[in-house]
Amino acid sequence: MKIYVPMDSAAKALGAEDVVAALRAADPKAEIIRTGTRGMIWLEPLVEVEIDGVRHGFGPAEPGDVAGILDGTSAKALGPVEELDWMKRQTRLTFARVGVIDPLSLDDYQAHGGLKGLRIALDLSAQQVVDEVKTSGLRGRGGAGFPTGIKWQTVHDAEAPQKYIVCNADEGDSGTFADRMIMEGDPFTLIEGMAIAGLGVGATKGYVYLRSEYPDAIAVMTRAVELARAAGVLGHDILGSGRAFDMEIRKGAGAYVCGEETSLLNSLEGKRGVVRAKPPLPALEGFLGRPTVVNNVISLATVPVIFEKGAQHYADFGLGRSRGTVTLQIAGNVARGGLFETAFGISLGEVVNDLGGGTASGRPVKAVQVGGPLGAYMPVSKFDTPLGYEEFDQAGGLIGHAGLTVFDDGTDMLGMARFAMEFCAVESCGKCTPCRIGAVRGVETLDRIAEGDAAALPLLTDLCETMTDGSLCALGGFTPFPVMSAVTHFPDDFARQKEAAE
Amino acid sequence: MPASADYDAAELKLIIAAHQSLEGPLLPLLHAIQDSFGHIPAKAHAQICDALNITRAELHGVISFYHDFREAPAGRHVLKICRAEACQSVGGNELAEGLLSKLGLDWHGTTPNGAVTIEPVYCLGLCACAPAAMVDDRVVGRIDADRLDRLLAEAGA
Numbered sequence: 001m002k003i004y005v006p007m008d009s010a011a012k013a014l015g016a017e018d019v020v021a022a023l024r025a026a027d028p029k030a031e032i033i034r035t036g037t038r039g040m041i042w043l044e045p046l047v048e049v050e051i052d053g054v055r056h057g058f059g060p061a062e063p064g065d066v067a068g069i070l071d072g073t074s075a076k077a078l079g080p081v082e083e084l085d086w087m088k089r090q091t092r093l094t095f096a097r098v099g100v101i102d103p104l105s106l107d108d109y110q111a112h113g114g115l116k117g118l119r120i121a122l123d124l125s126a127q128q129v130v131d132e133v134k135t136s137g138l139r140g141r142g143g144a145g146f147p148t149g150i151k152w153q154t155v156h157d158a159e160a161p162q163k164y165i166v167c168n169a170d171e172g173d174s175g176t177f178a179d180r181m182i183m184e185g186d187p188f189t190l191i192e193g194m195a196i197a198g199l200g201v202g203a204t205k206g207y208v209y210l211r212s213e214y215p216d217a218i219a220v221m222t223r224a225v226e227l228a229r230a231a232g233v234l235g236h237d238i239l240g241s242g243r244a245f246d247m248e249i250r251k252g253a254g255a256y257v258c259g260e261e262t263s264l265l266n267s268l269e270g271k272r273g274v275v276r277a278k279p280p281l282p283a284l285e286g287f288l289g290r291p292t293v294v295n296n297v298i299s300l301a302t303v304p305v306i307f308e309k310g311a312q313h314y315a316d317f318g319l320g321r322s323r324g325t326v327t328l329q330i331a332g333n334v335a336r337g338g339l340f341e342t343a344f345g346i347s348l349g350e351v352v353n354d355l356g357g358g359t360a361s362g363r364p365v366k367a368v369q370v371g372g373p374l375g376a377y378m379p380v381s382k383f384d385t386p387l388g389y390e391e392f393d394q395a396g397g398l399i400g401h402a403g404l405t406v407f408d409d410g411t412d413m414l415g416m417a418r419f420a421m422e423f424c425a426v427e428s429c430g431k432c433t434p435c436r437i438g439a440v441r442g443v444e445t446l447d448r449i450a451e452g453d454a455a456a457l458p459l460l461t462d463l464c465e466t467m468t469d470g471s472l473c474a475l476g477g478f479t480p481f482p483v484m485s486a487v488t489h490f491p492d493d494f495a496r497q498k499e500a501a502e
Numbered sequence: 503m504p505a506s507a508d509y510d511a512a513e514l515k516l517i518i519a520a521h522q523s524l525e526g527p528l529l530p531l532l533h534a535i536q537d538s539f540g541h542i543p544a545k546a547h548a549q550i551c552d553a554l555n556i557t558r559a560e561l562h563g564v565i566s567f568y569h570d571f572r573e574a575p576a577g578r579h580v581l582k583i584c585r586a587e588a589c590q591s592v593g594g595n596e597l598a599e600g601l602l603s604k605l606g607l608d609w610h611g612t613t614p615n616g617a618v619t620i621e622p623v624y625c626l627g628l629c630a631c632a633p634a635a636m637v638d639d640r641v642v643g644r645i646d647a648d649r650l651d652r653l654l655a656e657a658g659a
Contacts (some may be wrong), residue, residue: 013628013643041630174586177627205525210535212570213582213626215639251533254569256624259627270528270554272567288525330630332591337630360592370585373624405588405629419590423624429567 001030001070004048004055006099008037008184009216010177016063022063027070037187038085038099039339057081086340086355091317093309093325094302095178095341098185104223106231109188115233117307121196122241129200130156130310133227133303135311137323140261141178142168142296142493143371143400143474145322145389153295154283155201158291163203165194166268166287166294169210169217170252170259173372175331175403179297181339182209183217186301187224188233191247193303195238197293198245207287208297209264212254223250252332256427260473261294263429266284274429275473296401298327319345322388330356332369332405349383352406363408367490369416371421374478376485377413396485398478413490418446420482424475435476438467442483449494457494460487509543518553528554528564531573541572559563577612577619579657582636583645585622588629597633598622601650617658 005011005020046059047069057078058069068074081087089339094096101108109115119292121129134149167190183190194206203214210218225247228234236244255273256265262276265287286292302337306314315323322344328351330337335357340355352358352368359365367377376397378385385395392399407416421442428435442463448456464480471477487494517538521531531550535542542565551561565571583598590592602620605613628634631643637653648650 009626010631011641013634013641014631044631171627172625174584174588174625175624175629177629180627208527212624213636215636216641217627248524250530253529253533253571254623255567267529269526270564271560272563274567332588332629332632334630339630373587394537403629405591407591411591416587416590419587425588427624 001027002050003030003032003412004035004050005032005045005086006037006185007034007103007216008044008181009214010041010181011037011044011046012216014044014060019045019047019061019062019066022066023070023377026066029316030070033102035101035357036098036103037181037339038081039181040084040336041338042336043078046081054080055082057084057119064106071138077454086336086338089341090341091325092341093188093305093314093317094298094327095182095186095339097189097303098182100188103185103187106188106227106233108185113308114188114207114304115192115239117304118192118195118233119239120307121199122239122243124199126156126200127204129196132307132311133200136306136314137318138302138306139313139322139389140296141298141302141327141401143173143398145399148295148299150444151283151295152197154281155203155293158284161293162205162288162290162294163201164287164290165197165201165206165247165300166265166292167194167206167208167297167300168259168261168264168294169208169214169221169297170264171214171297171401172211172259173374173401173403174254175369175405176329176372176401177331177403178327178329178339178401180214180217182301183214184220185307187226189304189404190221190297190301191224191228191233193300194247195234195245196303196307197295197300199243201291201293203291203293204244204246206245207268207270208247208249209252209258209353210249211252211258216217218249218251225249236448246269255429256423257429257473257475260475263473264294265292272387272429276432277472299400317343319343319386319388320390322390326387326399326402328355328387329401329403331403333359333361333408334406335360344388345386347403348378348385349380349385351387351404352383355483356404356406359406359408361408361410363410364411365406366411367407367413367486369405369407369482370403371481372403373420374398374474374481375403376481377407377416377489378485379489381489396488398481413486413493414446414450417483417486418450420479421446424479428475432470432472432476434467434470435472436472438463438476439479442467442479446483457487509539509545511549513538513580514546514549518549520554521572528556529568532565536571537646540575544573577616579617579638580621581653581657582621582623582626584624584628584632584634586629588625589633591655592632594633597645597647597650600647601622613659615659
């Protein structure tokens with residue numbers, strides 16, 4: 001009997017290890033295979049039992065459910081997992097293998113299309129590799145949405161004795177967990193993507209800068225790199241091609257701002273994670289002053305499927321200038337939270353109400369913060385906004401890393417605005433004044449508003465403009481998004497406080 | 503425990519030797535030192551600076567910049583509670599504040615018996631099963647007051 005149980009952090013956090021122990025005790029002969037998560041976090045731990053070659057789901061499983069799962073009588077039976085609505089409605093390109101394969105089995109990886117992209121790339125010239133990524137229309141999935149192929153071209157064209165691929169795995173935004181999920185569920189796809197990037201730009205060395213808050217992801221990625229090296233996927237002769245690429249996993253140290261690429265590079269070099277002014281671009285003077293590709297996990301992990309299925313196949317999905325798929329992460333106060341990969345263009349309301357099933361508390365939705373701590377709070381009136389880079393920009397927000405955090409009507413938006421400023425103050429690297437001082441003044445100004453000082457509101461608006469225009473990076477520059485969106489869309493939460501004080 | 507009691511110059515030398523040839527060795531080195539000694543002992547600074555050819559000011563700047571690095575040991579276990587937005591949306595703040603006031607501690611405080619240090623963390627990537635916490639390296643989702651009590655009891659608080 002083949003049984004699949006996720007070893008993803010979210011499944012572990014909900015008791016997967018206890019379920020595995022109960023399964024082992026109940027049936028010592030069962031073959032238990034650990035996988036990533038399918039992304040239906042409300043069903044975790046999701047146990048899958050193979051019946052006639054089809055995987056049937058049971059969840060959310062508890063140790064007491066094990067007997068029923070083994071004899072097929074469990075009330076938590078969900079039927080074939082691939083037939084579940086949540087799975088059927090997705091276009092899984094980047095996450096095709098996550099939840100399906102054993103993350104640390106290279107054989108399993110190759111049986112599901114792994115390394116095909118790298119083999120194709122090995123037969124292309126460096127310029128052809130870069131062109132393929134350009135054709136795919138892939139844009140940086142970390143948040144900025146910069147065209148990946150253009151960035152690679154800049155590094156490709158730079159002359160230097162050493163170039164680098166740096167993967168930004170410092171996924172610090174609340175409401176996002178796609179990077180963690182893919183690193184824990186399909187680590188070889190990131191390794192393969194980085195190797196292809198190396199071939200495209202002429203880099204032989206890569207680093208994954210992975211946040212210390214993700215101990216499970218660090219363990220899986222570290223082991224995957226060892227396995228890839230032992231199998232000749234990494235090293236001085238990748239897949240017998242005579243071409244070299246190797247990589248290391250580097251652990252962050254708890255600084256949010258290191259998710260910003262220039263501060264990440266400083267941190268990787270062993271310095272304080274202080275933001276660098278641009279120019280020079282990291283593509284020309286990055287890690288140790290050498291030309292460096294800095295890409296997000298999802299961007300790099302998407303590269304193999306672009307080569308495997310063809311750039312045009314990937315580009316055929318999407319909306320306007322947002323090509324391919326977006327990996328939505330539905331989080332917070334939501335009935336069905338998890339990861340949903342789909343073509344760009346789905347509306348915010350469909351994601352929250354239809355996929356997410358509304359709030360977990362059963363109360364009305366008040367706001368959805370899209371794009372992490374630096375993203376705008378979107379009110380229900382903007383639920384028809386389609387998920388696309390330009391579309392969200394026009395609606396006064398950003399999709400960022402595509403995390404959506406749902407809040408119910410009990411949320412105090414002034415409190416959320418204050419938290420945004422407080423977070424910026426705690427995490428500011430201190431290099432530029434609008435962020436370092438502005439965030440502290442922002443907290444104080446919001447406290448004045450809370451105490452009923454009407455004169456403080458224009459001051460807050462002015463401060464936010466200064467932070468937007470004057471900050472060096474997105475931390476200070478985008479903190480006004482959550483703050484001002486709360487002020488604009490939920491004025492009652494800022495006015496009510498006034499009346500209460502009068 | 504005084505910092506000096508944990509400090510072993512010979513062991514430090516081995517750790518430094520294992521990391522010295524890396525590109526950008528300081529962060530991996532500091533993590534390794536903290537894994538061995540539980541913190542970055544002040545007495546180790548001179549040896550680190552000497553090996554990496556950096557100044558004491560540069561080293562102090564780096565240690566103090568990052569939340570992870572400790573200049574004094576923590577409790578035997580560290581309980582990190584997420585304070586970020588997704589956890590707030592399902593009552594994470596109230597939960598954390600309730601726990602701190604019950605224990606009579608502030609963030610970063612350690613229980614009087616030295617068993618548990620309580621720290622804030624900004625996102626564990628468990629945003630679809632919030633509120634989330636982590637005891638040492640073990641993640642826990644959908645925590646409530648009872649669950650926190652049990653975690654603390656297991657940790658010997």
